[in-house]
Amino acid sequence: MTFDINMIKKVYERYPERIAAARQVVQKPLTLAEKILYAHLWQGNATEAYERGNSYVDFAPDRVAMQDATAQMALLQFMQAEKAKVAVPSTVHADHLIQAKIGADKDLQEALNKNNEVFNFLSSICNKYGIGFWKPGAGIIHQVVLENYAFPGGMMIGTDSHTVNAGGLGMVAVGVGGADAVDVMAGMAWELKMPKLIGVKLTGKLNGWTSAKDVILKVAGILTVKGGTGAIVEYFGEGAVSLSATGKGTICNMGAEIGATTSTFGYDDSMRRYLAATGRQEVVDAADKIAEHLTGDAEVYAEPEKYFDQVIEINLSELTPHLNGPFTPDLATPVAEMRDKAIANDWPLDIEWALIGSCTNSSYEDLSRAASIVEDAVAKGVKPKAILGINPGSEQVRYTAERDGLIDTFKKFENARIFTNACGPCIGQWDREGAEKQEKNSIIHSFNRNFAKRADGNPNTHAFVASPEMVAAVAISGRLDFNPITDTLTNQDGEQVKLDEPKGSELPAKGFDVEDNGYQAPAEDGSDVQVIVSPTSDRLQLLEPFSPWDGKNITGAKLLIKAEGKCTTDHISMAGPWLKYRGHLDNISNNMLIGAVNFFNKETNRVKNQLTGEYGEVPAVQRAYKAAGVPSIVVGDQNYGEGSSREHAAMEPRHLGVKAVLVKSFARIHETNLKKQGMLALTFVNAEDYDKIQEDDTFDFLNLEGFAPNTPLQIQITHSDGTTDTILANHTYNEQQIGWFKAGSALNLIAEEAKKA
């Protein structure tokens, strides 16, 4: 069955007219990204051309997706908007709260017991507001979306940074904070700065050990974790056409790791095959009628330099397998060079754990390619050295893989563990034995992120990212520097054997199958459904509106922390053990910035309380400022807030009384989240001013009373010796966003409007 086919048909019906209007205003051949953007303008047909990287544009996304860890906060906010039902098709996916420990059945039951209150809340709130609910065990949000909802030329937003995965089916799918999702679910426009465009031309064809994952591992190495900021990456060329739809999904998925707004591919046969195999021939039939609009214009792909802001070319025939890491996903190393690099950097070479899964690489094709390696090793009498853990992407994938014998193949290894169809170790939901000893070690996985502590909480775990087939090969050899193209392994009989190249099936030969996909449809009329939040719960807490701005300059603000170096959302609001408080703002605020490194003592979670002169934990010091009615600010480095869409990273400082975050540069989603929650998100006009900030500084804003678009803010810094520096801070607030700041948050404005109506 095809969900929401009428909505999809309506989108397609208006496409020709919308594209014609876009051609009128842009006056140039169009990229696919532009077609999708202009076809989804809130106002309808385009009347002006927007400036990339500059104009704010209102869009009308076709659908919204949320996962359990972000949906709680998104839906707690949606409740405040006082709407009866969501305005566009929306879904919630229970995937982040299931810990991997023993194996699927036991772990799932344990998660149900532990998170009962949250799952019941999500199930009932979805039922009330007309939202589809995918129950725990149904699968990882982005795989389920690709299998059921994504459609070429569509636009969606999701409260998870890897929403971009749906670009594998030719969507513009963007990760956002919950407050953005609330706008769209409440029937309002979604605002985005017109993205810049990066074109990636793929020539040749993948072969041997190289897989789609290596394309994005390579791109990440070229562009780095901030090279895609504010841009849509559009892939094209014969190499793009030769990739499977799920392979395209993998590439788009990890576009989040280069900060890209999203990534996408033109509609082609791989998408037709995937849509048909997942029961959506109707979408193929509808898309085929407007196929010319669902890909970039031929002129664009013939002379990409003329139309994209930046162009990269990769020859798939020459691409080799890569391992990226440790601690950052853009540190790309070709497998053949790993030995020297690892030795030079003292990265542990032994691998104890190898993990396949996550929204990036958990498709049927991924499992089949990895299984072919295991099968080959078993046939050659090679025993694996590392433990191999697998999280299938969805129940449909798991069920089909089991039917086709892939799961049995993995189980031929005694030390293989099949975990739940969920995020699991990818987000620190992993009870790894011995992790508390904090020993230096290496692991390899097919996930997308490898920030410190992310998978097992151990800061000394060096995590490397690779394709599922490389993960399987490394698991068997137990060595980080194993190169399956050249190296041999010793089998049970003492013989030297080589592993065959991976073989996989793009799609299951007998089709996909599933008994219970885990979907719960909402009530037609949810007005009688009660959503219960116990006032004594430590997991869920109804939200109180943040107070509006008093109209005055912020004065006497103390420095809470000057964060040094990489400060991702994992550093600002850690996941793993803290995921359980995602629905309780006050409780989760106790993890605020506990992972950030204090510039002055190089320690985490130890900052000076300027009121007492004593050092304490960041949340505790901030609570002391709040209790004393003293405002504070946070200072940070480049690409602050990289990674997740979790708006907790913005709501926690807001809740605890931080007024401004002043950094060298921001990651897109986090900057928007700060704005939405009524915070000041500022960047140094001169990056070197970061060096002027001292531990005992006090900040006075000089011209906040005149807060206006395109006008930098002046901040006077008073140091402890009485000297002062006045610095300039840039901001990107437009009129409307200044309105959010004044009202205390974007949601306060929606609530005001709702009252007027």
Ligand code: MIC
């Ligand atoms: C992640 O991969 O970091 C997460 C966990 O999926 C986050 C969302 C979250 O923090 O809940 C993301 O990518 O947005």
Ligand code: SF4
């Ligand atoms: Fe889940 Fe990991 Fe994907 Fe985030 S990156 S959605 S935690 S599988």
